[in-house]
Amino acid sequence: MWLPARYRYRSATADEESIATDHKALMGKPSARGDILAKKIRMISKDKNHLYFMRLAVLEAKKAGQIGEVPVGAVLVSGNGEILSVNHNKTITLADPTAHAEVLALRSAALKINNYRLLNTTLYATVEPCIMCMGAILHARVSKLVFGANDPKWGAAGSLCNYAEDDRLNHRVEVIKGIYAEECRALMRNFFRARRRNTF
Numbered sequence: 001m002w003l004p005a006r007y008r009y010r011s012a013t014a015d016e017e018s019i020a021t022d023h024k025a026l027m028g029k030p031s032a033r034g035d036i037l038a039k040k041i042r043m044i045s046k047d048k049n050h051l052y053f054m055r056l057a058v059l060e061a062k063k064a065g066q067i068g069e070v071p072v073g074a075v076l077v078s079g080n081g082e083i084l085s086v087n088h089n090k091t092i093t094l095a096d097p098t099a100h101a102e103v104l105a106l107r108s109a110a111l112k113i114n115n116y117r118l119l120n121t122t123l124y125a126t127v128e129p130c131i132m133c134m135g136a137i138l139h140a141r142v143s144k145l146v147f148g149a150n151d152p153k154w155g156a157a158g159s160l161c162n163y164a165e166d167d168r169l170n171h172r173v174e175v176i177k178g179i180y181a182e183e184c185r186a187l188m189r190n191f192f193r194a195r196r197r198n199t200f
Contacts, residue, residue, distance in 0.1 A: 049081065050124075050146055050176065050179055051179065051180075053075050053077055053083075053122075053124045053146070054075075054124050054126075054146060054148060054179045054180050055180070056073075056075045056083075056086060056124070057073040057074055057075045057086075057101075057124045057125060057126050057148075058073060058126055058148070058180055058183060058184065058187070059073065060073025060074065060075070060086055060087060060088040060101065060126075061073035061088060061101075061126040061127075061184070061187055062187065063088050064088035064089045064090075064101070065187060065191050067093065068092060069088065069089040069090060069091065069092055069093065070089045070091075070188070070191065071088075071089070071126070071187040071188060071191050072088060072089045072100065072101045072102075072125065072126050072127050072188075073086070073087070073088045073089075073101050073125070073126050074086070074087055074088070074101035074102045074104070074105040074123060074124060074125045074126075075105065075123075075124040076105045076106065076108075076109045076118065076121055076122070076123050076124075076142075077121060077122045077123075077124065078120065078121055079119075079120035079121065079122075079143075084105075084108070084109035084112055084113065084118075084121065085104075085105045085106075085108035085109040085112065086105065087101050087104035087105045087108060088101045088104075089101050090104060098132065100129075100130065100132065100133050101125065101126075102123060102125050102129050102133040102136065102137065103132070103133055103136050105123065106118065106123070106136050106137070106140050106142075109121070110140070116139075116140065117140065117141050118140040118141060118142050119141050119143070120143050121140075121142050121143060121144075122142070122143065122144040122145070122146060123137060123142050123144070123145050123146070124146045124147070125145070125146070125147045125148070126147065126148045126149065126180070126184040126187065127147060127148060127149050127151050127155075127184060127188060128147050128149065128150050128151040128154075128155035128156070128157050128158070128159055128177070129145065129147065129155070129156060129157055130151070130154040130155070130156055131154070131156040131160075131161070131163070133156070134156035134157060134163040134164070134173075135156075135163070137163075137173060138163060138169060138171050138173065141171055142173060143173065143174065144173065144174045144175075144176070145157060145164065145173050145174070145175050145176070146175075146176045146177075146179060147175075147176075147177050147179075147184075148177075148178070148179055148180045148181050148183070148184030148185075149181050149184035149185040149188065150177065150181075157173075157175050157177070158175065158177070
């Protein structure tokens with residue numbers, strides 16, 4: 001899906017703190033404010049929905065970087081716009097090589113709805129999912145993947161390979177890429193640059 005450049009390469013906004021506050025209200029117990037916010041989100045256009053949920057994924061990625069994890073964040077959203085889960089990379093924290101943001105988001109959502117099939121959902125990720133994560137996305141039957149930055153070394157949604165449209169598999173995933181791409185790339189670039197400085 002093509003998106004206007006102003007959406008694909010939009011950088012951080014001044015209302016990031018406001019978005020985080022709105023997110024807490026939506027993820028918390030039902031409340032008048034939460035109901036109003038949920039209704040507001042349903043009313044805005046699909047493109048702006050993508051921007052909103054990708055902004056939450058970016059916030060998660062920043063949390064990962066702050067604790068020394070590779071800065072990748074993920075958000076899983078149901079077909080009616082409900083946030084099912086948010087997470088970030090925790091491979092070091094959990095001593096688990098499979099604890100990528102996308103996998104953790106899928107696990108949390110599956111437990112929440114008590115179903116390993118996550119039908120009619122959209123997964124937002126700051127970086128193109130790797131082979132492992134794309135495999136999990138396919139097994140969960142996620143309908144749509146929205147991500148920020150391409151990953152030429154590990155990306156399995158069009159860069160290194162394309163599991164989203166592989167005719168040998170029995171599920172297809174619609175892919176939208178490039179939202180907040182520059183910011184997502186910068187998070188990764190700055191993280192690894194700092195790690196190299198600290199190593200040598």
